Amino acid sequence: MNKTHSGRNISAWLFLLSTLIFPTFAMAADGNHMLTVAGIRLEFILFAATLLGVALFHNYTMWVSIAGLTAVVASKYLFLDDFSLAQHILGGEGHEGEWRVLLNLLGLLFGFAILAKHFEESELPKILPKYLPDDWKGGFVLLIMIFVISAFLDNIAAAMIGGAIAFVVFNKRVHIGYLAAIVAASNAGGSGSVVGDTTTTLMWIDGVNPLNVVHAYIAAGTALVLFGVIASIQQDKYQRIIKDAPLGIVVEWKKLGVVGLILISAILTNYFFDFPAMGVWIAIIISALVVKTPWSELKNALGGTVFLMGLVTCASLMPVDELPKASWLTTFFLGFVSAVFDNIPLTKLCLEQGGYDWGVLAYAVGFGGSMLWFGSSAGVALSNMYPEARSAVTWVRQGWHVAASYIIGFFVLLALSGWAPHAPHKASQNNLVKQETVAKPNA
Known part of the structure; x- marks a missing residue:
């Protein structure tokens, strides 16, 4: 039970951090382009952070994974006007989907x-x-x-x-x-x-x-x-x-x-x-x-x-x-x-x-x-x-x-x-x- 609550706490803190940071990033965004940091796209940074979280919090991997996926999807919607998670999963326009x-x-x-x-x-x-x-x-x-x-x-x-x-x-x-x-x-x-x-x-x-x-x-x-x-x-x-x-x-x-x-x-x-x-x-x-x-x-x-x-x-x-x-x-x-x-x-x-x-x-x-x-x-x-x-x-x-x-x-x-x-x-x-x-x- 303690692990479950701790995992939820980790996920909640990561989600809160994302909601505070992303609006600032979004204001700085230039059109339909993903934000880059030192030439690295934000999705890669978030995914790397998720993998690091998996390595550090291996007892709470499910919650880290959920938080990481939420952050990546949020970044896509904030910076890319044509992104659609449904289309990515279900496919469309010649793309089979995942x-x-x-x-x-x-x-x-x-x-x-x-x-x-x-x-x-x-x-x-x-x-x-x-x-x-x-x-x-x-x-x-x-x-x-x-x-x-x-x-x-x-x-x-x-x-x-x-x-x-x-x-x-x-x-x-x-x-x-x-x-x-x-x-x-x-x-x-x-x-x-x-x-x-x-x-x-x-x-x-x-x-x-x-x-x-x-x-x-x-x-x-x-x-x-x-x-x-x-x-x-x-x-x-x-x-x-x-x-x-x-x-x-x-x-x-x-x-x-x-x-x-x-x-x-x-x-x-x-x-x-x-x-x-x-x-x-x-x-x-x-x-x-x-x-x-x-x-x-x-x-x-x-x-x-x-x-x-x-x-x-x-x-x-x-x-x-x-x-x-x-x-x-x-x-x-x-x-x-x-x-x-x-x-x-x-x-x-x-x-x-x-x-x-x-x-x-x-x-x-x-x-x-x-x-x-x-x-x-x-x-x-x-x-x-x-x-x-x-x-x-x-x-x-x-x-x-x-x-x-x-x-x-x-x-x-x-x-x-x-x-x-x-x-x-x-x-x-x-x-x-x-x-x-x-x-x-x-x-």
Whole structure:
């Protein structure tokens, strides 16, 4: 209760500060232009302040996210006459809007909270120690499992399943460095598959050949070995895997069947409709007729879900209008950018710009978000299960091996596969064809 009141107080103070400052800014505004401070647009400053608030007040992240989103939206309305939040979300004038991404994310976060509980109640995690090695290699095998699962399923599900297993096999004591490795394994596993991560799915929808992202696994596999071994040793020293499964454990096959149904439905609707959340909820509703559904998990996941929705919406409002020329160096730094800014709008921008090696980009924006707990949907989803992970400082300090593995994996990929940029994508190609068509008659 005290945390709730404190969070509301933080949010209220931030909102009050905004209402006092923004009118002064608005009076100084010049037409339909966003205010800049030292050449930096106000939205970026507010978003950076929000991320700083998340790092400093990690126990009140939901309220910080709400306050940050409110401030960014207010700045848009104050300085930009043509801004419309409804149009930004719902789309219009050739712009699809963010509704699909946000609704899909909302459904997955709530749905996978229920999936994770079904998996826990199936009792299967309790007998897994019987099949995992007793020492640090048991943790490493678990990370490999998460990597493989994420290759054909959304990385959020892979992280939640891995988190649920770790909760049991490590007797509820999971090292932050290992939590970072769970997120990294789920993001790495999805980086080379067009059904394993939202960013690669976006590439696929936009016309990128699925085979053009597969070589991301060169970097992802390298990174998995590096951070996987280090994190597993960290976890083994912190809490060794349980050697023997408790006696008398009986697997609830109906619960396990529900988990399988949810996963299969998510894969099918992701493949056919680019909307895995729809399949998740169809399966949950159907299964509710057969087994008891843990609806209380929706309440438990509410805080983290609201936080992520606010942060992702805030990131989508950033005016990322242009990037430096596509190159391996630009792509390398985009990995660090994706740990702070949402990688979905970054990927969209790269697709519009063209000229990238899609496999290298997929690894950078997909795996790069693992370097901070709020840098990817998988990290935020896992933090619902492990609230102690919501400290950026602790995540970076104890999960340092993730950033180191990203760098090493990136350069191993360049050394083995090279930088092979594809032609400018879609719009740019169409414009080039039109220009050539017009130029020929004049020749």
